[in-house]
Amino acid sequence: MTESPQPGDLSFSPERMREIGYSFVDAIVEQFEQVRDQPAVCRRSRAEMEALFREPVPETPRDVNDVLSRVVNDVFANSAPLDHPRFFAFVPSPHNFISVMAESLMAARNVFMGSWMVSPGPSTVELVTIDWLRDLCGLPETAGGLFVSGGSMANLCALATARKVKLDDDMTDAIAYGSVQAHSSLDRALRVLGFKEDQWKHVETDDHLRLDINALRTMIEADLNAGLKPFCIVASAGTTNTGAVDPLNEIADLCVELDLWMHVDGAYGAPAILTKEGKEALRGLDRADSLSMDPHKWLFQPYEMGCVLVRERSHLLDTFHVFKDYMQDVVGEEEEINFRDYGVQLTRNFKALKLWMSLQVFGLDAFREAVDHGIQLARFTQHYLESEAKRDRWEVVSQASLGIICFRYLPPGIEDEQAIDAFNLALIDAMYDSGYAMVSSTLIDDRPVLRFCAINPRTTEDDIRSTIEKFEEMAIDT
Ligand SMILES: Cc1ncc(COP(=O)(O)O)c(C=O)c1O
Structure with a gap:
């Protein structure tokens, strides 16, 4: 028909x-x-x-x-x-079937999530789901948040809130700090908010590519002495490059001491809090004034789904609430949450549905196992490179951390560092051409390395082994 x-x-x-x-x-x-x-x-x-x-x-x-x-x-x-079991590049997005179906349902009902008046049920589901994430991250009940398009938007909303609370929007001489490994979305967010380039300072990292707290303190003290106004420290809870976690507790202590805003960019890494190992790595996360985390990364949701959480829910309102006469019908009662007052968007879709439904259907324990699988796969990769593959050919450059590991191939007989760099880039190119696995490179200490982000719960140890073996075969042919 x-x-x-x-x-x-x-x-x-x-x-x-x-x-x-x-x-x-x-x-x-x-x-x-x-x-x-x-x-x-x-x-x-x-x-x-x-x-x-x-x-x-x-x-x-x-x-x-x-x-x-x-x-x-x-x-x-x-x-x-991006959900291919051998897609190891950037941050993969191994989504799930229930969430895909939920997206279709959401579109079918086409809920308007800006105002409680037209979406009391969906708004409550959204609130409950935000509270689940809040509780998992150990934030207090005063905390609230908003689902947004992703980590970039979450970081933007968080920094706008920090600007409002700490500076009352007066940006003169204000300085924010983050490590040299912090994500580019922070540069963009601060630029969009009107900060100049020199108002976002990059702090050196330690040997494990975590923000160096002593260097940060020295930098802040120098800025205070120069009459500048430090207002915010951004800590990474899982850098995109290596999965490194900045010293969250030390940063929180410094923020308390100097009355600074602590924003944690956990866009990629925060879901690791579900696991025993992740909880340990992310100690201090619960002290954040604001936190970004992306369900579309390591909580297995299709794009676009980020989340910004703020320790005092009212701070989001202070930052984003705007009233116009034509909105008088949709103000509602005090306890009725209008999500338009918590972020940049008025018209918004029902983002929580997919996460809510998939948590209902699979249960949190399945998510915990799926996240842990990624952490263990990166560990397995490290073990395999160090002890099972042609071990003297591989150098682990950054240890497995929150599902990410960086390494490089040391071709026999080649000592020149630039030649080794070129060899590794050629290996990545050859892998692209083969279509077998998607592996991206990054720079560590200015040297190109291969980077695996192994957060797909459908990736197996065999996928890791066969990809490394493929590299080894390619190295012989290169
Ligand atoms: C640590 C971190 N922060 C922020 C972002 C930006 O997130 P999105 O691409 O969802 O805007 C990313 C993306 O990979 C990230 O890894």
Whole structure:
């Protein structure tokens, strides 16, 4: 049956919707089913993609199955699957089926999450889910937060709140500090907020690439003596580069001593708090004035889902609440939360649903195990490189930390550091070309290294072994 949509009303009969829906579900299930057999890498030129997609906007209807197969075969086939078990690059996003279905439900109901008046049920689910994350991170009951698009937006909201609370929005001579390993979204957030480049100072790191607390103290003291106004320290709870965790308790002590705001960027690493090992690594996280954490990274949710938590919920309100006359109908009672007052967006979708549903269906323990699996896989990688693979060929450059490990290959007979750098970059290139695994590089002490972020619960030790072996074969051919 190929009933066309009615022009102008953009709808289908229930039977046709079911038929279409089932083929969409088939496409979704096939993606989950087949991801392991797909290339982990996607390298295409702009010209190739333009040739596939550039066309005038279609004036007349096309068959939905044709459009769907084009999406599967042309659009999605030309994107890297970030949930591939051998996608080790950047921060993978190994999402889950329940959350994908929840996203469709959310879109179907199209809840407006800006005002309690139109979404009391969904708003309460959102509040409960935020409180779950708050409690898992050990923040007090006064803390509240907001689901946002991701870590960048969470960092922006947190720093806007810090600016409001500590500076009353007067940015003159104000300085924020973070380590040289802090994420680029912080640079961007501070720039967007109107801080100049020299108002965001990068502190050196110690041997484990964690913020050096003594260097920070010296820097702050010098700035105070120069009449500047330190107001915020950003601690990383899992740097993107190496998974390093800054000394959270020492930073919290310094913030208390000097009356500074402590923001913790746990966009990637904070979910490790679910596990025994992560809890230990993240001691002091609960002392944050604000915290970013991204369910779309290590809580297995599809994009876009970040979360900003603030120790005093009212500080978010002080920062973002705006009233206009046309909103008088949607003010509501005091206990009725209007999420528009807690962040930048007025119109917002129901982000919590996917996390709430997947936690309901799988249970927190499954999430705990899934996070722990990533921590253990990085450890396994280190063990394998140091003791099982061709051990004298591999150098572990940063120890396994929160699911991340960096290492490099030492080609026999090559001593020159620049030649070793070039060799490692060539290995990554060869792996790209093979499509077998997606591995990215980063710089540690200005030297390129291979970096694994192994947070996919469907990744196995065999995936790690076979990827390293593939590198070793490529090294022989290079
Ligand atoms: C530590 C850290 N902070 C912030 C971000 C930015 O998050 P998003 O890409 O979700 O905006 C990332 C992204 O990888 C990250 O690893």
